Amino acid sequence: MSAGLKRDVLELVRPDLRGFGGYKSARTEDISGDVWLNANESAWANPADASASVRRYPDPQPAALRTALAGLYGCAESELLIGRGSDEAIDLLVRALCVAGQDAIVATPPVFGMYAVSARLQDARLISVPLIDGDAGFAPDIDGIAAAVLEQRAKLVFLCSPANPTGRAIPLEQIEALLTRLEGRALVVVDEAYGEFSAVDSALTLRSRFPELAVLRTLSKAHALAAARIGVVIAEPRLVAVLRACQAPYPIPTPCAELAVAGLSTAALATTQQRVATVLSERARLQAALSVLPGVRRVYASDANFLLVRFVDAERAFRALLAAGVVVRDQRAAPQLDDALRITIGTPEQNARVLAALNAQAVAA
Template sequence: MNDALYKLIRAHYRTLEGYVSAGMEMAKDDRKIFLNANENPYELPGLEGLNRYPEPQPKALLEAYARAYGVEADQVVMTRGADEAIVILTQLFCEPHEDAVLICSPTFGMYGVDARSMPAGVVDVPLLKQEGTFALDKDGIIAAATDQGKCVKLVFLCSPNNPTGTSFSHEVISEICEAVEGHAVVVLDETYAEFSENGSMAEDLESTPNLIILRTLSKSYAFAGMRMGCFLCGDTDFTALARAKALEAYPLPLMSIEAAFYVLSPEISALAKENIKKILAERARMAAALQESDHVVHVYPADANFLLVEMNDAKGFYNYAAAQDVILRDFSAKPGTEGCLRISIGTPEQNDIVLKLLSEFQK
């Protein structure tokens, strides 16, 4: 394993013996009688096959993920959503009570929640507000992540960022990776990458030893209910270690595995891509229409499937919409997004309802 990762992994993971599940010892094969995993031999009607534990990381599904994300199968670790990948990486790198993760607020809340539950520290280098949008404070991030006293092990960058919708340039992210190498690992959360023209940094993984990328089927593949995500790393010794020592015995539900093959098939992937185009067209329409409203102060430029909208009375409109069964996300009281609501892009009909409510809303 490359030093940029190996030296930062918590010491006990280097020697820890991972659990070897019955499923790992012997691949399932219809001709064999399996009495090694305390499974129930009686299948219930309509639930055939579900009496057996699933394969922890099915090779064919790793290959399907690899094709979708432009990497090799052994560079993928499949997890229950990107959410679980965040937990696993925090556990792998952060020594409780000693180490910290770096976040750039306003950003996805789970980075901080998972760190605090270790407990590990959270060092915040807030995004800079510049010309009506947000930017990474590159120098601030590098200074904090290389400050020995702060013990930052993971730098979470989210691009496009939730809740601001901002994409950050690959160049700046590469510069951060290079500058913090040996001090910290950069975890780039690409949960919304399919909605951005910037695309993915997966092709930089081989040449960037301290870069790990999070991906998920939840958003672009409309698969949130199945909880399927992954992390990607160029170093296959690291992904092998993570699979052997940091995953649960049977991390992926069988029905999620089977449905993931289906959603990643060429036919269904093509439909998902068509839907992304519809969402992007609606995002543009909504951004323009919202900006026209007297209630709206600013619609932040967005690269994901939602818009961050600053309003004169965000809380009032949130409550007004909720009273009519339209549920938006209220960020108005959070630092960095004061006065803002986050509005997911829905179908044209759903979006029209939001616009209608806005036109009817009296301050």
């Protein structure tokens, strides 16, 4: 723990939830038997359930998946909570720490919208500290974030790294500096949904020194399991226990857990690594090609699996891509991005279609 940290991480939790036990489901009881009549489940499998396993409620935190994820991220199982993607973790953190109508969170727009949505649902104030658009791309205002927390007593800071939709990762020393300056007065949450595509070290390397740090990871992006909805929050074990008490009784469906375990096998991880390498190569190629297209104002450097691109006429570019059957994310409603589109890195063939469509509309213009 840093010498400046004086507060127990549980002091950041809502007072009424510090001893909250949550709902105790039938699957949380440590009992054994061969005739299970304690959860009012069907005695027969559904005719479509070939495995005959879906009639049973799932393990709330599937043991095999928990072990696999702890190994993947290099943390203790007690530090890890599995949820329905990073979205659920964000919602749980806001609900567990913020007293409705009283507490606040800090977010850094333009950024992933779920931080603001979760704050609104909990009636927590949203304090915006905008990213700064500089020569190297968008970057967080670390001084502004620290000042907002200290002056307005925010409970949570959400840092997206690599940032969505702007693409850049936050250098580890900046995250460390922020944690040190806040002296445990707020929980700093680093959302690393795109971490596999970045050369910047994970904030997980700071966890042992800063109890007021939580890190979000997901299998939705690099691991290609978006529909399985598997995400984790990695944090101080006592905070993880509070979040589990606030979570729904059975968050992880058995088929999703089984698929995720298979998707984290040695062979599957090797394939994932190869595909990440392809994304990195294609990211560089697409960035270079887009940068010289007529009508493109700027292509931002990215540490993620997408590129943020500014256009002279973003509407024309968006429509040209749609006409070619290519769907990209329109960012023009986001702060500071009224001329921007976000383009995910696809296969080489898909990326070629992006370039062909934009080239065609440039020639037509």
